[in-house]
Amino acid sequence: MMTTLTRQDLNFGQVVADILCEFLEVAIHLILYVREVYPSGIFQKRKKYNVPVQMSCHPELNQYIQDTLHCVKPLIEKNEAEKVVVVIMDKEHHPVERFVFEISQPPLLSISSETLLSHVEQLLRAVILKISVCDAVLENNPPGCTFTVLVHTREAATRNMEKVQVIKDFPWIVADEQEVHMTEPRLIPLKTMTSDIVKMQLYVEERAQKAS
């Protein structure tokens, strides 16, 4: 049975935000594993979307990722997040890789429970599989890399500050320009997905000269 809903319908935004944040959590863990930002020993193999994924079991890191996504959720819920970017930075805090998740949500939706449960899951699974093999098309990162999560909003960043300050001890700031811009990046498209509830494309921007 098909039902037409608008974004204003009760809980719809929340459903999309739940699905996306859950996906982003899995994706971030996997990126950190595949790109060797953390020692592989802190990761454990789990199953999500019916495929094997690597999830960190380090409590501090897990809490950090959870807190980040918990703050991003209200923006996704209101369709105000345009891009969520996982930036891997070298020791000097210059980006070497940017995993860009471009998100767009249609204003009118035709959804059924079947669509939500199986089709979207299949699409997300395909994105996860692409992330798990992306090291084949990327150069090795220099040692000592760290990461951050950037959120590009549809409106001015400062206008969205209040919305993301959900957790008291987890403040948000406007990113530095040096963390955002990369000189002569190489663009590597990984996957696009189009479903009734969300459209997403994932690509990587890779710095041409990684060894600084």
Added chain:
Amino acid sequence: MDIVLHYKDGQGRLNDLLLATKNALEEFPCRVLPVFKPWFPSGLDRSLPIKPRNAPPVISSENFEEFRRCKCQSSFQDLVSSPQNGDCAADPKKIEVTSLREAARNTEASDRQGQSRDASKTCKRSWSVISQTVKSMDSTQSFSRRFHKIIERHRLHLHQRAKWIIRDFNCDRIEDSWVKLSRAISHSRLPTCNANFQRSLAQIWVYCDVFYCEYVGNFLKQELKLTGSIVLAVHKLGSILRL
């Protein structure tokens, strides 16, 4: 290129006209405009994204070794004395016996390897024992207005599990607090509670149903004589309350 100049008589001297024509044919000077730099806010704020101010944790090789050791230890303890662990859950005494036996065995093994320091750590219990005799609590227990708002805001279910985090700076000696807490739980003074001592983090995690959270929090603060604030965390939401 030939240029023909048409002129009428009486429009001045021919030399002047030729000079004017020559000037007109000279190359038009082009001035290079400077790059436009707006003095007003350029919309940079709009294009820049936002990010968490806190940096993610750095896991150095030393931290990693420590983490690996703790992980092995906790997985061992989970296996031995987790309340969800089959038959052991039904019989608290059995947990203790099994746990001690396993710990003793572990101590022997560790001694053999000359790691007596690590062995003494594994002897310490990290999971609380839950008493099977459940004291009935007042079913009409009420929340404070503040906690009620938190429940509504986060749409928490009353039987959802939440976690109070006691840090070492909340108590004089965290080991003493752990002993008191374990005793209180085993005497059924803390409904729906079980607790876990995260020695590697110097934290005690006290799990309970949301319904009893506030009661448990106040109990912990008073009975364990905790100083500073303790944090209530819920899975996925993170910390939701400080008491």
